[in-house]
Amino acid sequence: MSSASADTTNTLDATNNDAIDTKVLLELLTSMVRIRSFEERVGELFLKGQSAGTMLHLSIGEEGAAAGVGLALQEGDSFTTHHRGHGIFLARGADPNHMMAEIAGKASGYCRGKGGSMHIADMQLGHLGANAIVGGGIPTVVGAALSYKTLQQPYVSAAFFGDGALQQGILYEAMNLAALWNLPAAFICINNQYGMGTRIDQAAASLDFTARAKAFGLMAASVSGEDVGAVYQKATELLEVARQGTPVFLEVSCYRFHGHARKDKSPYRDADEEAQGRTRDPIGRARDQLIAASSLTQTQFDTIQRDADAEMDAAISFAEAAEPPTLTSMFEDVYTPTAAKPTPVAESWQP
Amino acid sequence: MSSASADTTNTLDATNNDAIDTKVLLELLTSMVRIRSFEERVGELFLKGQSAGTMLHLSIGEEGAAAGVGLALQEGDSFTTHHRGHGIFLARGADPNHMMAEIAGKASGYCRGKGGSMHIADMQLGHLGANAIVGGGIPTVVGAALSYKTLQQPYVSAAFFGDGALQQGILYEAMNLAALWNLPAAFICINNQYGMGTRIDQAAASLDFTARAKAFGLMAASVSGEDVGAVYQKATELLEVARQGTPVFLEVSCYRFHGHARKDKSPYRDADEEAQGRTRDPIGRARDQLIAASSLTQTQFDTIQRDADAEMDAAISFAEAAEPPTLTSMFEDVYTPTAAKPTPVAESWQP
């Protein structure tokens, strides 16, 4: 899969994007390239039959959201993600080796091979967990934000979720609570236009989602995920608001380049729409922008790409070489380590 | 408990209230008087120790919502209510005898003494059920509206709920579905300012609830429940919109005159607030309005009151005289009548 981009330079919109520091944009670009390179290799892992299951949701096309908001978050901040969360975690500093190993269900994965792609987490990096329940991880950040407020810590907690979660009631319960309690919480909706095969206008009658958030008392904005700089800037702005105790909602609109999960070929989308959608490429756009500003050469970009690919190839090798979890580990981590572990079911009776 | 009203005539607001037919207003007034008379007697039933339990939620102060929307609904329309639903059902034609008997848990109650105050229902009158789960009956009307649309019937289904349900996620799921499918559904929020001891501003950060509904694609309005004529008119207008396939939301604001349930003395409200709240009396206002317009005399009103009281006294007598359900009826109605009934638990073993 190439990250060839259409000529999008001239479609730059009027956000104060030019204000963005080229160094920051370069960092964002690098982050996005790494994400895409990682996701492509998750696809490979699957094709090799090395992934734990087929429920692998790639964030290709959504790198602008992950990298932009990811960089805007600060050390100590926490977050949860939906099932399509690889990119977000990479943008927050994840080690690709342990991610890939987790996706392969190996013992050296972030979650000891128990969680898999949909349940990656890392408390050290503030990743409170990916979730396989649409909307399931949203109220978690309200709780984390309550901790920060109660314990007088300067952090924000951000929930990342897809447009599908906009129709889950728990989002509104969570936003209302956050607003009521003035919590440092952020609700980041990555609107990739689809929930599985359902286009967003087939799931919601009214598509102004910032209006929903505002009606619940949040500060809300929408930004195009194609423009990673704009995402970063808008997110930075809103996260600062959240940090002061007004929860925020940010919709990052983008397009899901591929199928829902590894096996889905998106027969419900027509070719034109898909081709058009894939022109909304945040990587190509940032690259072209930097090249146009003479802040990057194609050769330099190729190096970024090559480095990322090498790093992610190594992650694949790491995951493939990694050991599966031992059978006894299955009974660990159900309860706190000092408690008795569940015992295998085999009933014991001596005739 | 008297229904003495403050002098509210001069606080009439600017809604096109004067357009209301005095005959209709008289009907609404009568309906409200009956409701209040009924509710006062539910209180009596409780004091006599004749009610099934203490979870009795009186709608005194909210008669404007019940009578106004109730009259606007049409034959064949259906509805669900929350736990504070006696008035709504009376306004839709309930027989007070069978209601009171149900509240007393008697066999001749609407639900054979199995449901009680919080689960009164009557399919004949389109009452799809009161509910003891806050928000629990809301999606029911989406389903009913789906039936009407699918079966090409001209009905509307209306969910009545309190302000408390505004913080339950299912409301938003239900409104979104109704809007998405263009269903003849109405969401009627009786905002009596409190959910138990929690004032609405302690439950929600943003109090413009019509904004929420609008953000989900509904047509929405707010009206004061003190003005039963305005409620009736606004409801009539909106229900017509719903009948055409645009779901609607109507907030009827009012004040819960008494405690949450029979045992609650509202210690969390101060006396001033309560006194002030109780001046928002839809009965006094409609009566005074009709008297001022020379469409009613005090004597005529007294007759209305006396008739209502006599009717509701009879309901109490009916309920008191009614038989409790037989023990065998306990095993009926779990499944369809042609299926085997559950058997009493006693295990049978012959040593």
Next chain:
Amino acid sequence: MTASTTTSVTTSAQSIMTQPLEVNVTDYRSALRKALAEGMTEDARVVILGEEVGRYGGAYAVTKGLYEHFGASRVLDTPISEAAIVGTAIGAAMTGLRPVAELMYVDFAGLAMDQIANQAAKIRYMFGGQVGVPMVLRMQGGTGRSAGAQHSQSLEAWLMHVPGLRVYMPATVSDAYYLLKAALQSDDPVMFLEHKSLYTHKGELEDDALPVGKAAVRKSGTDITLISYSRMLHRTLEAAKLLAQEDDVNAEVIDLRTLNPLDSDTLAESVSRTGRAVVISEDTFTGSVAAELVARLQVDAFDFLEAPILRVCGEDIPIPVSPELEAAAVPDVMRIVQAARLALSSRQTTGASR
């Protein structure tokens, strides 16, 4: 003020005619599809709603082709709103439709459990029998696809514990068809639980089926009774084969088919005859469906028991994603065989031990 919301409705709906959709049954999935297609043709009140049931054809492709054939007013794609999906089905069922709602995974039942257990299950009762909730809630559960802790559960014990709900769990291709057809005609809410690892299970439609509420004796035997349902039936049958080959044990294998109604009689008769039993379920051991069966049987067959009734169930852990661990977390053929051997191990010592 006296219009009945239900009566007039059904007749007008039934009069709508629909072209049949031919479905060729080769496996569990197509058997389900055939039942739905026929049900929709025969009864215009039947509508399908759920996430991805329409254009997408169902996450596990069960409803494939139905949207195209029956149209958008009979097959409704919903947003991701599990609670409202079930609630909508309830309201529709109360007012004249016969909705078949789908929750893509039984694991999502937690989002709709109030609507399932407090509303659908109790409405007939709370309202004194005035109205039923003739809906079907199709859900899919179990392990086998490394789908992780939130997409691999077997939660039938929750549902079986709720009076008012029917719980159907077909194990065979033929039952997938016949039980779903029956569910479409049930006047009570049916929780219809499919197993994700059975969709590709091959088989044929039999000419007829046992009535709903009758357990099926899938293999008769004399030495021990093995009781199961859904996917575990097949492992149990394999275990029975092994026991015959290797231990010369003639096991009787019973398939429950439905957990509510529960056919205690067939179980009691069998275990009273064999004197030994193992109950196999995929759900987590503690509080499993197997526990209920054991508790009943040790009363009903007490005087005949030669050994305790053993359970082979899922481990008391969340389902891990690693394929190796996932497989180890639920019963396999050997664990069933071993349990049967243990139950049979008192054969030499019969009578002495008690």
Next chain:
Amino acid sequence: MTASTTTSVTTSAQSIMTQPLEVNVTDYRSALRKALAEGMTEDARVVILGEEVGRYGGAYAVTKGLYEHFGASRVLDTPISEAAIVGTAIGAAMTGLRPVAELMYVDFAGLAMDQIANQAAKIRYMFGGQVGVPMVLRMQGGTGRSAGAQHSQSLEAWLMHVPGLRVYMPATVSDAYYLLKAALQSDDPVMFLEHKSLYTHKGELEDDALPVGKAAVRKSGTDITLISYSRMLHRTLEAAKLLAQEDDVNAEVIDLRTLNPLDSDTLAESVSRTGRAVVISEDTFTGSVAAELVARLQVDAFDFLEAPILRVCGEDIPIPVSPELEAAAVPDVMRIVQAARLALSSRQTTGASR
């Protein structure tokens, strides 16, 4: 990028000091209140959240006075958003607080079951042991107030069936205190189930309590083992008294105290000794907690059983509102006595029947 979200937090919170709130224990309710008050004084990470827990003092007045004493930042009134309440508690528990969330009725668990069973219960496991969810979810259940089908359930079997959850169900005043104090220190999510009819149950604090996970022998005996928990313990004790007076039967009565951990050993020891048992639970018969206990005991005590282990449970129906029917829907003393008599009826014929 390396700030730990949990470690630094706990220390800073623990250093906050709070004035103690004296609670005089006279009943179950005040015992619970004392545990909360002490827990909040001793550990600044403990916060309470739920509907009406603050200004109102709790729907059943358990938290009365805590808001006034500990303030709005420690006792948080929430909107009516059960799923978010539990989800918020989970997130708070993962990041340094020790939240005590309250669902006013266990019947509302259906609204939050996803957060309870898919999130709270599985987070430690899915994330490979990185983080726990040290929260307490207080809920109140059972019959006794004619509160109807949606406010009177006993749903502990759902919770007991979910690996990862602890389930505490105190029956006595002393256990109300000690178990809740222990729950506040648990590193695993504790479902703390109170019984609405026990709040006014009178009693005193004992000096000490059995460790969590040990069942209590409330009355030792030799003829039969009666096993129960929560409110049914008291009916069971009365039944034991009656059996002694009228039948000269010396029954042993065991109170489970916690369903997870489950003290199978104490049960097995007792039943192996007495040879007879009745398990009493208020939840609906099919799929009851009692079923699990019976299933275990008929294995663990098989060689000693003189009669089947009988269950006395709630009827398999929703709870009707009529006080007469409600009372008849759950076990009463006489039903327990009768079951015990049935289990004992083989005394004359011991040995013969098998």
